[in-house]
Amino acid sequence: MNLSNLHPAAGSKHSDAFRVGRGHGSGNGKTAGRGQKGQKSRSGGKVRVGFEGGQMPLYRRLPKRGFTCINSKKIIAINVSELERFEADSVVTIDTLIESGLVKNTFDGVKILGNGELSKKLTVQVNAFSKSAVAKIEAAGGKAEVI
Template sequence: MTDVRKAKIPRKKKVRVGRGESSGLGKTSGRGHKGAGQRAGISQRRYFEGGQMPNIRRLPKFGFNNAQFKTKWEIINVSVLNDLFNDGDTVDEAALRKLNVVNRRCDGVKILGNGSLEKKLTVKADKFTKSAQEKIEKAGGSVEVNGETEEKK
C-alpha cells in the first residue's frame, strides 16, 4: 500500500483564452471581431443567417398531411372470435369492448380471416375480408355489415 499512486488518466488540458497573442487565442479569444458572436450571453436564434433572407424562408412550402383524418379500424381475426365467444353468440362492437378486445377510440371494426372458426356466430361489423366472410358462413354463422344482413344467394 505504500507504493500506490494515482492513476494517470489522459485528459484534455483546459485552454486559457485571452492570455496574449502568442498563445494563439489572445486578443479576441477566438471569437472574431464585433457582432453578436463576440458578445457574452447572447446567441443567435436557430436558422439565423446574419440578416440575409434565411434558407427556410427562401424555399417554398410544400406537402400536406391528412393523417389525423384517416379512418382508424380496429382489426380482429376470426381466430380471436373463436377463442372468446360461445356457439350462437352475437358479436358486435359493444360485445368486443366488454371483453377489452376493442379498447381504443376507433372509427369501426374490421374482421379479418386469419385462423379458423368452428362456432356458429352472428357477426356485426363495419368491414369484412372475403376470407373472413367465407369462414363465418362456412361455420354456419351470418355476417351483418352496419346493420344490413349480407348473405350470398
C-alpha cells in the same frame, strides 16, 4: 378520522384567482411575482410557443419528411380466430367486443380479418369484413352483417 380524509370546512376556501400587485402587505405586491427586469416582467411581454430568443427554432431546424393524410381512418383489425372466445350461436357486436377486452377503443370502426379458423356459429355485426373472413364465418354456419 385520520390525516388522509381531512379537508377544509365548507366555505373557508374559495377558488377565486389570487389578486397580485395589491400592495406589499399582501406579500405579492410591487413586482407582482414577475421578478425585476426583462421581457417577461413587461406588460404584453410574452413569447410564442417554440420561440428560442431569436435562435433558429427546433421546428425549423429539423428536416421535414413524409405526408400525413388528414382523411385517413383508423380501423381496428380483429382476426376470425379471436372470435373463438364467444359462445356458440351468440351475436357478436362492437359492444360485446369491448366487454370481452378484444377492443379498447373503436376509433373509426372495426374490421374482421380472415386469419385463423372459426368452429362456432356466430352472428357478427361490425363495420367491415374481409372476403376470407366472411367465407369462414359463413362456413361455420354464422352470419356476417355490416352495420
